[in-house]
Amino acid sequence: MTTRIDRRTEPERVAPAAGRRAPRGIAQRLVPFGYLSPTVLLIVVLMIVPIIMVIGYSFQDNVIVTDDSEFAGLANYAKVLSDPDFLVALKNTAVFITVSMVAHLLLGLAFAMMLNSKLLSGVTKALFRIVYILPWLFTIAVIAVIWRLLLDPAGVLNYILQTLGVAQSAVDWLGDPDKALWVVTFANVWSGYPFFMISLLAGLQGIPGDLYEAASVDGAGPVQKFLAVTLPQLRPVIISMAVLDLIWTSQQFALIWMMTGGGPLNSTEMLSTFTYKQAFSEYEFSTAAAAAVVVLMLTMILAFFYVRTQRER
């Protein structure tokens, strides 16, 4: 449909022309939906239908593996929510995502501020920026094998710790239930901080210089400038990055699956690995679906906050 009408002014058009223009107007109105139709179709097929399916599975027994599934009410939910392994997974996930998010933020902010320093030349900063972004450019499978190599009882980290006298004997980082959760969290911190750093760096570069000059005139030192100018200016970026990071980290599966498989003794079991095992190791697709719906609800709460922080800006 070719027309010169600016869509935004169309509703104010006066009645007389309406009779002749009506068909054209309807077609015109449909144009944006035409452009959106592939997206809408994909979202329905890949998102709406699957979510309805998984909710359906969660109220049935014997889904996927057999044809004679029957309505099971809330039995699957009761089973999942009373499963001690699920509760451990919930606790581990909470620790994992909170510690990761705080560490991502602190490291990302520290590195971004160093990279934004006016004391250094552009070339130096560009070089360091590439090094700092490196961990983020590797796929999680690679991150997992790098850290398994470094953390091996015979590996280079244990060698360094023993040489420095920090550790008496080789530490089995991933084999010790007291340490494994912290170790996988550390690997996740290493791989994830650059995304914070990039966004915070862009945020820092967007702070008007005269705000700092005004603070200098008022006699503010570096710490006061940081608290009075930098942090308040970065606040919106920090909040939306933090929520986004909680969402992403809660979905982390590959890193844990490849580093520990959820072990030893469930010490690194996450909601994602728990659900995966229910489905693809135990073939309990019904309980897996119930767990998956619980995970979805928890994520939606976070997503709600994310959408709200985006709207506020």
Next chain:
Amino acid sequence: MTSIRARRNLAKTGVIIGLIIGGLFAGLPVLWMLSTSFKANGEVFQNPPQLITKSFSLDAYTGILTNGVQLRFFANSYIVALSVTALTLLVAILAAYAFSRFTFPGRKTINAVIVSVQAVPPITLVIPYFGLVVALGLYNTYPGLILTHMVFTLPYAIIMTTAYLNTLPKELDESVKVDGGSSWTALWRILVPISVPGLIAVGVYTFMISWNEYLFALTLTRTDDMRTVPIGIQLLMGQHSYEWNQMMAMSILGSIPVLVLFLIFQRRFIGGLTSGAVKA
């Protein structure tokens, strides 16, 4: 003056020391991966560890590159990631055009759905996907992987592309319409050609997501001729022995496409990314 200069020098030294410590934290693990890929497998855990050993060789790389199974993993990853990138860009351009240039009922709702799709956990989707893909006969096929990857790539691509189109003045496409062209013409003749820098950023990001995807590749494929590189790396953690040197060589070979794309398009990519994440 001198005291100010002295203080500046002190601060500068402090920042440089901080940067170096951070650089070691970020870079040493990567360096160790590189060094291990050049070792013989028996020397990986030698004591004391050495960065470069006497047996320095490319054997681990030739081992990967002459093995048909491993090469197939790479071919699969390229086929899937490139298809996902092309399809995502096509669908995202159309959707972004609608969001950027039209007002229509339901605009806000559809936009909110797209934003929240990003938050839906893959582990929730993988269970119905498994059911769906098996039912549709797409289990262990490329289309099964390509379609499911798009659920991650599409929302971000739409948000980034919309943000990019919004930076282009509306007069550009209006001028086509004044000349009697349709909105379709305006999109493909005017907007898409001048959006190439933004679309490259979107494409690179899309390629990265698909290239790195693990959970769907693990659950929706079964045989070695359909597996992708991340699964291939995991498969090297074999049943009998760990081929550490080959694992690291494969990790590096598997990371090269993303590293190269990132280094070439760094500026555009970071710009597009932050405009998508921070302002969208």
